[in-house]
Amino acid sequence: MNAAPIHRAGHRFMLDPAGVVFWPVRRTLILADLHLEKASSSAARGALVPPYDTRATLDRLALLLRGYAPEVVIALGDSFHDDQGHARLAAEDAARLARFEAAHRFVWIAGNHDQAMGGATMLRDEACVFRHQAEALEAGQVEFSGHFHPKARIATRAGAIARPCFVTDQHRVLLPSFGAFTGGLEVTAAPIRALFPRGGQVFLLSRERVFAFPLAHAAKAA
Amino acid sequence: MPALPSPTAPSRYSQEVNKPKTFLPRRFSDWFAARGWAVRPHQIAVLDSVTQGDNTLLIAPTGGGKTLAGFLPSLIALADDPRPRLHTLYISPLKALATDIARNLEAPIAEMALPIRIETRTGDTPANRRARQRSDPPHILLTTPESLALLLYQPEAADYFTDLAVIVLDEIHALAGTKRGDQLALCLARLHALAPAALRIGLSATIAHQGAMLNWLSPDGRGGATRLVLGEAGAAPEIGLLIAPGRMPWSGHMGLMAAEAILQQIRTARMTIVFVNTRAQAELMFEALWRHNDETLPIALHHGSLDVSQRRKVEAAMAAGRLRAVVATSSLDLGIDWAAVDQVIQVAAPKGVSRLMQRLGRANHRLDEASRALLVPANRFEVLECAAAIEGVAALDLDGDPPRPGALDVLAQHVLGCACAAPFHPDELYAEVCRAAPYAMLARHDFDDVVRYVEDGGYALAVYERYRKLFRDSEGFMHVRHARIVRQFRMNIGTIVEAPVLKVRLGGGRGGGITLGEIEEYFVTMMSPGDTFLFAGRRLVFLGIRETSVMAADGGTGEPKIPAYVGGRMPLSTNLANRVRAMLHEPAQWRHFPDQVREWLELQAWRSSLPGPDDLLVETFPRGGRWYLVAYCFEGRQAHQALGMLITRRLERFGDQPLGFVATDYVLGVWCAREPHDIARLFEEDMLGDDLEAWMAESTMLKRSFRNVAVIAGLIERTHPGGERSRRQVSINTDLIYDVLRKHDPTHILLRATRADAAHGLVDLARIAGMLARARGRITHRRLKRVSPLAVPVLLEIGREQIRGGEAEDALLAEAEALLAEAGIEDDVASSVHLA
Known part of the structure; x- marks a missing residue:
């Protein structure tokens, strides 16, 4: 897998095709919207979707933890699909998560889905701020956030192709969601566009690498 | 097992037709006489059969008074005994057909002053009328399979259907063998449990597998207590080829160059239907006809994407004789009587004999007059296909897939539906389900897996105990746990899953x-x-x-884009493919072809070979720095597409560096960086093992198929118009579910249902397997210096085909990204990615 470097506030960040950001100088892995136990949340409402989403998400996380060996992992909120999600974890998954936490320092930021679980609302490190949902910024700040599950649609010779993506400009990095069962919001939707008034870039995820396009190039969604 | 009437020999019944035991009551014979009609033998035969308590399959061509034959027994019974109750249920594949039949029945009912109430019930029926129909049913209720399912899955269903005496199933050839047909068969089995005395009358146009259809119609699923009545054959249709002047194109499927010639034919008839194969083609042909239509003949357009009110307007204008022609897709294939149509023109390949005959039947809804039809080939291969289709119609060489096992996702919906109506015992429900022909061979463990799926999702990892939808009481009966489950279920009934x-x-x-x-x-x-x-x-x-x-x-200007539609193209039928293959090998048959086509085939025989009736011709030749491989398989586009994926995987392994492939209905073309040598090994049958499994798992086709299965089986909710925005946030993308399920629970019942769907429909596996078996030891490999005449059409298709899938998508994205980088757009971003 090839991660793509971007430079913000004098630092280099790697955009990984798995949908996470690695910050080499701090040995920090940043990821957003794990939505663990989303399937059991649906099941409680009557849709018995397969109960393997947490396992699948933790599998992918384990690979990244092994590959990057980060000291710190920042989860940008909505780590659980709802406030009771943690209680519904299968014993095996809970034990696995505990092993991850013992080996790396996890910073759980609170999101709108898992507010009641008591995570921090934001984290600051020099010019970098980490929070669940993007907000107005002070001059010189660079913000990492999740929440929107951005995806972009790119016109190609054989029709449009939609993929989850990063969205960035000089001040913000919007991360795609990392959860196994999470859908997406088109980057052309008003809430995302409002965050990037002067345009930006999207980086579409794929197995081996990310694909870069100007934000304005993403096709108008239906 | 009771003896099945053989599909070839007419049943004992049709031979007794001339000596009816049953006579029409006076009121009815007077009515026939007053209209100047004679009752037809098959109408009496159906009446006879029903009077003697048999289920009846009537196969008769269009225009034979089939519908009246189906209703006569009910009208006669109700004329004598008009007590209020639901006596007859009529089920049609189309809402419009049900409405039209209701209108047509009003005439005899009014003219004979019969005390019979007849009503329709479809998705369009207002809620208050539907409520009234439940408390106060009409004598005859005309409905669709989906509306019937909704009625049956109500707790009151048992009372509602108690007195049911007759079930008329119209156009059953359009339902049997589809998921809608599976659901209908299950509903009929349910009806049989509720009203064991009700007799079934099936009405069908001519069909290929009569024995299978008798099984389908019979109450035991095995052909018991069911008779076949054959209507007399109509006059043979007069079919001709219409070849547009000028050069016959090498490729393309639109046939637009024939527009002027078609317009001339329209002038010669009172009313013409111009049938095309896709909605996009309909739009283009309609525009092309109007470009030449200087005298502004009234020509209209009819296809399934048009608004219902627009379609109704066109149909009304047709019925009133105000139109000279309608350009139509399969939206006009079925049903409704257009007495005024006297010419049918089929533009582009007919794809199958049965389909062509159905369309020909739209002209002249009168049995004794020959229908007049013209076929317009759009390219050279289609000249062969049209000629083969004309032969096929003359030989009544009907095609149609042999029966396939019923779909498990449909069964899952049915099981929950039955639970919503009343608690069921799995042993009893299993016995009932097995009386539906598609499920006659259903294994008990498959049934149990479906019930477990409905119960708690049926996952290997059992964690959903507390979210169960059903619970089992001490006597083993299964109950629905919440009223909410019933409500959710009712919103999601049906087996038609539309693209958004x-x-x-x-x-x-x-x-x-x-x-x-x-x-x-x-x-x-x-x-x-x-x-x-x-x-x-x-x-x-x-x-x-x-x-x-x-x-x-x-007022758009410039080159138009035409709406493209999913699934608009039918694959070539096996029968027709065989005829085309045979025709290629018989130069004597070429004399009717245009000179250009004949010369093209002669050149092929000289420069390479003609594909034989039993061998597989494979050509390889270099062109523009690549090596091409063209295989003349004639198995239809879907089969070729799957074969293309498998062959390219193999070429990859052999080190031939395949670069792409293209599939048409007739041939498969593959191109490689190096010359492929071991052609016989390339086509060995073992490719249907692991290679197939590996490809199917990744294919986007399977994901699309899984989405349908997940919706029908009730795993995820249907999206309803209007409710989409709020729903989008709670719904889970089925592609993601598919990937996760495949990895963690690969034998799950929904994956099994998906694979079965793919094997039967999407991939045409049986055709690939048959072709590979036939080709074993009979591959004719021609290594040529350059492209052969027969290979030109497929090379011209390259670039029009869209090949999608994981890796192809990445290649397309990379190409789009590189294009922007070349143009110097956002070069800082693009270059940083390339350096990574």
């Missing part, structure tokens, strides 16, 4: 303007504001999207 669509609205501000019809969402995502597109016979400008509507205005 948007309404096309013309002009007007918020809420104003008119709705022209619907187009698929994915087509819209390819358009930018200002683009021109053809829709509903108009040249429109795309303005943008508002909520769930496409806003458009008249």
